[in-house]
Amino acid sequence: MWTAVVTIASISLAAGLLLAWARSRLPENDDAVADRVNDLLPQTQCGQCGFAGCRPYANAIVAGSAEIDRCPPGGYDTIRRLAELLGREPRPLAVPGSTTMSHSVAIIDEALCIGCLHCRDICPVDAIVGAQRCMHTVISSECTGCELCLPACPVDCIDMVTRA
């Protein structure tokens, strides 16, 4: 009987040690996974998912506090890729919202702009330049089309146009 007990115990010990070693050696901590999730997200930084940008949403997905179906600009393609990466089931988009953001950019009607800085401060990628009481403008090559500046503008002088 003792032979059996010792054999089983030593196998368990060996397996345990192996697992511990593997855990320390393999790089796949949550941060690395979140990096890869973040790479699949469109980087619009629009916040339609309910998080303050793509990276926070990626962290939430990896932490298990958010589903993979909350990114409208990424659309179903992004959901499918996320599902593939994380070994989850793809599911339809759960958040209604704009899915065509990557095709549009914001443009400021410079005649109407009062230089209030609200849009500049809210832009998640610093794509708006301007100073107090001076006209603002959008660096269209850097604009992600997130539309966050639209509600921020007190004089409604920002429009979304199709990316050239």
Added chain:
Amino acid sequence: MSEGAPTYDLGKLHGGLRLPAEKQASTSRPILIAPVPAQLVLPLVQHVGQAAEPVVGIGERVLRGQLVADTHGSLGAPVHASSSGRVAAVEPWPVARRHGQTAPCIVIECDGLDQAIDTTEILVDYRELDPVSLRQKILQGGIVGLGGAVFPTAQKLMQAATLPLEYLILNGVECEPYISCDDMLMREYAADVVGGAQVLMHALELPKCLVVVESDKPAAIAALAHALGDIQDPRVTLKQVPTIYPSGGEDQLVQLVTNREVPSGGLPSDVGCVVQNVGTAAAVQNWIARGEPLISRVTTVTGDGVASPLNVLVRLGTTVAEIVALAGGYTERAQQLVIGGPMTGKSVTTDLVPVVKATNCVLVLSELPAVGDERPCIRCGECAEVCPVQLLPQQIYWHARADNERKLREFGLTDCIECGCCDLVCPSHIPLTADFRRAKARMRELADEKARARRARERFEHRNQRLQDERDKRDSELAARKDAARNAGPDAIAEILDRARHRGESDKDEDS
């Protein structure tokens, strides 16, 4: 010299097709010099790269050869007025392009005087210029590759100049059926072609030049041999290649005449060669020797839909309708208008499109393209057999339909030269080339999106970092002040109280 020109072994070129040439119709007459039209339409994009920026105002009078739109951005070519007149508008106009029906154009109402700008300041002997300034000068001539790719010539030279080079190859192959503009140009302007070759060799300090012509153009070969005999330049050699489509493709030509294979994703300059079309060389000579920028070109007007096919030397910006009229107009059988050749051309629905730098041929056909008789792929492998780049079109086709980017890359879609051979041999009439073009465009789009996403991520991270730094700084300043207050001794407190009292007194003084 032409007798001694070696003919190359076809074994060096994979696939390809022997196509009926259909060139006799348009080569039986000399090049007709087209009259100056009443109106010129000059698109701002007639080249690979960014659109040129207009430098003239509406109503301004311009002269022939005057710069009307300048290079904008890192890759591009300027546009010059093809005749004298007044700028009437800068507006969208129908053009023959793969993407989009219209493009912004400068419209010039010609005054018929055809007055040229003063060229005395432009003209210098190119041999007195160092290669770098000669390349800069070529850039100002608005010259682009006239073989069809319209890549800005000067920038091609500048890119190539950074690598060790051996050969300048002048491409006079013109392997696509119907097109004969290069053939006629070589026959009638052989001296310009050869002169241009010398300028280009100087611009790149190249030791050797091969002028390559397809074997079915004996008249052009004779004319070139004569012109070469006149200049007695031992660096320049005339070569013949067999008549097979698409031996005139840049990479294919390099392989045929030098037996060097251009690597996947690479350029001929990676194997020491620079390929220029013969028309481009003539345009370079015209600019350097006569100070005339690229404002005209030879264009073939042909097909069984025009009355008398011919080649015309036409001002850029003339509408296609006008040069079709020079060829006797449309016949009753005319059905389809193609800008470019039958293999790589683009079908258009209006003849109001202007002749641009890329327009080597206007083809009017009596048959409409067969639509809707596409059948499923039977995996016969004919397409792989004829592919000059040795791709597997049938495999790429599946992956293109499935939008599988990784597989498309793996199977070398980016190396496809869109020659159209696979379309022609496909027994199921699958429009493979069109599919590949779409898939390439999609791949470019995805790559753009990826690059944009990467930048957006970096900017987002930088911004967050900046906001965090600002918060940290504020917090630490606040903490420092709190600390200072907490550590202040009784003296400091007394001092503060004293100050407060004094302030109170001075306030009272002011009140009274």
